[in-house]
Amino acid sequence: MAPVAEQDRTVDDWNFQSAVPKAAVPRELRTDMPHLARIYDYWLGGKNNYPADRAVAEAMIRTVPEICEGVRVNRAFLRNAVHFLAADCGIRQFLDIGTGLPAADNTHEVAQRVAADARIVYVDNDPLVLLHARALLTSTPEGVTAYLDGDVRDPASILEQAAATLDLTQPVALMLVALMHAIPDDQDPYAAVCALREAVAPGSYLVLSHLGLDVYPERTHLKAGVDQVNAAAPGTLFPRTRDQVARFFDGWELIDPGLVPAPAWRMTSESVSAMWAGVARKPAA
Secondary structure (H helix, E strand, C coil), X not given: CCXXXXXXXXXXXXXXXXXXXXXXXXXXXXXXXXXXXXXXXXXXXXCCCCHHHXXXXXXHHHHCCCHHHHHHHHHHHHHHHXXXXXXXXXXXXXXXXXXXXXXXXCHHHHHHHHCXXXXXXXXXXXXXXXXCHHHHCCCCCCCEEEEEECCCCXXXXXXXXXXXXXXXXXXXXXXXXXXXXXXXXXXXXXXXXXXXXXXXXXXXXXEEEEECCCCCCCCCHHHHXXXXXXXXXXXXXXXXXXXXXXXXXXXXXXXXXXXXXXHHCCCCCCCCXXXXXXXEEXXXX
16 A cells, blocks of 8 residues: 655656765665665655565555654654744754655755755765755755765764854754664764764754654554564664653753654644654753
């Protein structure tokens, strides 16, 4: 059962204005192995996925029928958070890590609709995403959109590269949407996020959503679905509890309504999404 398409664009449909050189695309592209970015793309109704990805995605739909609804709510959270930061908080710089494949309302599209001069840096380390990077680099003439090959587990490299586009002495929105649940505890996800938080200026914001089985503890089939994905693509999903997710915001001020299920973050939605979502501000030193 295929999800209802949210958007039907493929990489060939985008108006490219800039490009990552083909020679810069690293690593081998394994289309025979499922990958979370492409599975997620399928759930969103995208076309940039392969049979191995679709097999896992469809199996998850059978176990967790609400999964497509859930990822769309997570996408709505990203859109709402970026609009809030650009329109209400005056943020003009966004560092979006774990970007994923192009979808409707990417960070630069939302931010630059509010402020044409907004500057956005996308970061990902998936080879297929890098092949699609030109789509993400389309910007307003007044703004800047850049794309980096990087991994959240190496924050120093990300920050060094991002500094060519962003002024890290001024407030930045750190975007970690549906990313950190792909990083296991033994790879120290908290240290990586802490390094990013410490590097940005006071007045910066952290936008984060994270898979949590305790969002709807009565929905026991969610764990079965997670186990199913991890069996097909080992080491893909690492859900955390609300308290564990809250640690990513340590020392920052959560913006109302706090750390809540994604459907409850500044929107009225009856949809289901097993994601904790929150936005926090870095206080003055």
